[in-house]
Amino acid sequence: MSQKAIYLQPNVFHFDLQEHLSPTPTVSNEVIQARKLNGTDYTSLQEAIEGELLTLKALITAGLTFVGTTSSKPTAQGGAVGDFYYCTNDGLYYAWTGKAWQVCGDSTKIANGSVTPEKTSFISGSGYPDLFRNKTLLNNKQLDNLGTTFTSSGYNTNRYGIPVQEGKTYTFSINGQRVFITKVVFKTTDSIVAVDGEDVTEYFLSVHNSLGLNSITAPTGAKYMFASMSSSYQSQYGPMSELVVQNTQEPQPVNNDFCLSDFITIPHYVPSNLYGLTMMTLGDDLSAEGEWQEYVSKYLGLKAVKNFSSSGAKVSQFLNYFTPTLAADVDVVFIMGLFNSKQSQPGTVNDAPSSDDNASICAGYKFLIETLYSLNPNFKIVLASPHRSPNYNVADKVKAVGEVAAYYGIPFIDVYNTAAFNDYTYPMYLRDGIYCSYGAGGGYEQEAKVIAGGLIHYFG
Amino acid sequence: MQETITQGTTPTFSFTLPLEAAQLKNFFVTFRQSGKNMLEKSISDCVKSEYTVSTTLSQKETFLFSTDQGVQMQVRLSDKAGNAFASPVFPLRVAPILKGGEVI
Known part of the structure; x- marks a missing residue:
């Protein structure tokens, strides 16, 4: 092994300050050149910048x-x-x-063709009435289940898609009133008809049929919405050319001290454990309008409410418009309604599950619950009784629903017996003796308070 | 090139001036680390020659600096005519030693 000599040097560091001491620094040629701007030889870079800014300001002022x-x-x-x-x-x-x-x-006009659906796709809170104007509506055309249209007398369908955002819920209204439409199709293209022989089914995403469809959540991947409206709905609500589609308000958590009403106070632990969850509602006319769901969604901060309820549905028909694929992200399943099951007896919890129209209330509800659990045992199923009406005495059927809930050990919210619908409040809460009244202080809001309170009671 | 102060040594910093050292009125060398002035050498701590001024740190003074951060050094001086000057800030490294303490 060779030896290596190591020399220890004293630590001496030399710094030449001759060219580095300010205030007499040496100025490089680059800086000297930079000082010459627009024929002026400034004495410093700062002066150069300030001088040029003044010149620029003068030019702008002159331009004005x-x-x-x-x-x-x-x-x-x-x-x-x-x-x-x-x-x-x-x-x-x-x-x-x-x-x-x-x-x-x-400056007073927008050039023709410059505002396209793509350029307005960021809009989420405004209506799109123009897309339903007569000249862009397809008359006597109805959406089919493949994302195209077929001739159908009296129906109207929008020719150009309404831009939507996936996961957002949209409602339908005419002249400010919520309305039902017949069918909705979501697509990834803005045209419902084929252009240059293209296969429009390629852009088809999903179809939604319902007799009482007045709100819909855009599924994953949806970019454009198409709607068909029957002549009967148009006779009832107004022409489809006045239809407005709006994104409903995002759910917001309520304050801790939020007071539901004089009757019920949501406990201090609101916002609840249901905040951010998705609820699905099955039922009849009482739920089809989606009104009480909007209140409940706001009170609890739900992520979304998917409403598969339909007008005139009996208990046996509550699953008719339910689509398992659309319920894949559902956490809470809320079932309410029995007014249309006039022929059904209350029955007992020993009745076998049945989807027969005239089966007992117990049999019908047992069928719903067992069908839902077979699809997803993680569903948080909640049963509720409808509100009281002077035209329907269904106390025994309400009791039967409560017994079915107890049979499965699932929550039961007794709107019928706790929501204070009675002879004194009917004028306030009902608009026609059966259906809830709208707006603040109306039946829908009152019903929603009881339901929200009940949900919090069970889920915290 | 960035110079390195080794802890436990006696490094000498020699500065070549643009003026005669005899014209100096005041002369300060400041060493800063982690945003704090750790050491300052004044003209009384320096040795002057014709155009240079040098100052030497003691072993103890080099231990003022930690090895996990760099040190900044700057010279400020004034001459008898009343002119004041400042050098750029020079970055320095600090190197550790294996055997701690002063070597006598």
């Missing part, structure tokens, strides 16, 4: 003088080629060609 009226435009001799002039009285932009002022833009 090119705003005026048509009568105050400079004369032909006053302009230079490329000069630009904006007239406030006619909203036009003019450019000097060297011989005359020529109009080069119009």
Whole structure:
């Protein structure tokens, strides 16, 4: 092994300050060159920057003088080629060609074809009535289940898609009133008809049929919505050309001290454990409008409510419009309704599950629950009784629903016996003796408070 | 090149000036680490020659610096005519030693 000599040197560091001491620094040629701007030799870079900024400011100020009226435009001799002039009285932009002022833009108009569905796809809170105007509606056409249309007398369908955002819930209204439509199709293209022989089914995403469809959540991947409305609905609510589709309000958590009503106070632990969850509702006319669901969604901060309820449905028909694929992300299943099952007896919990229209209430509800559990045992199933009506005495059927809930050990919210619908409050809560009244203080809001309170009671 | 102060040594910092050292009125070398001035050498701590001024750190002074961060050094001086000067800030490294403490 060879030896290696190591020399220890004293630690001496030399710093030449001759060129580095301020205030007399050496100025590089690059800096000297940079000081010369637009023919001026500034003494420092700071002066150069400040001087040029002042020049620029002066130019901008001078440019603003090119705003005026048509009568105050400079004369032909006053302009230079490329000069630009904006007239406030006619909203036009003019450019000097060297011989005359020529109009080069119009601030009062949007160029034809410049606003396309793609450029408005960011809009989520506004209605799209224009997309249903008569000239863009397909008359006597109805959506089919493959994302195209077929001839169907009296139906209207929008020719151009309404831009939607996946996961958002949209409602339908005419002249400010919530309305039902017949069918909705979601697609990834904005046209319902084929162009140049393309296969429009390629862009088809999903179809939604319901006799009482007045809100819908855009599924994953959805970009455009198409709707069909029957002539009977249009007779009832108004022409489809006035239809407005709006994104419903995002759920918001309520304050801890939120008071539901004089009857029920949500405990201090609101927001509840249901915040951010998705609820699915099955039922009849009482739920089909989706009104009480909106209140409950707001009170509890639900992520979404998927409503598969339909007008006129008996208990045996509550699953008719339910689509398992659309319920894949559902956490809570809420079932309410029995008014239409007039022929059904209350029955007992010993009745076998049955989907027969005239089966007992117990048999019908047992069928619903067992069908749902067979699809997803993680569903949080909740049963509820309907509100009271002077036209329907269903106390024994309400009791039967409560017994079915107890049979399965699942929550039962007794709206019928706790929501304070009685002879004194019917005028306030009911609009026609059966259906709930709208708005603040109305039946839907009252019903929603009881339901929200019940859900919190069971789920915290 | 960034110079390195080794802890436990006696490094000498020698500065070549643009003026005669005899014209100096005040002269300060400041060493800063982690945003804090750790050491300052004044003209009384320096040795002057014709155009240079040098100052030497003691072993103890080099232990003021930790090895996990760099050190910044700057010179400020004034001459008898009343002119004041400041050098750029020079970055320095600090190297550790294996045997701790001063070596006598």
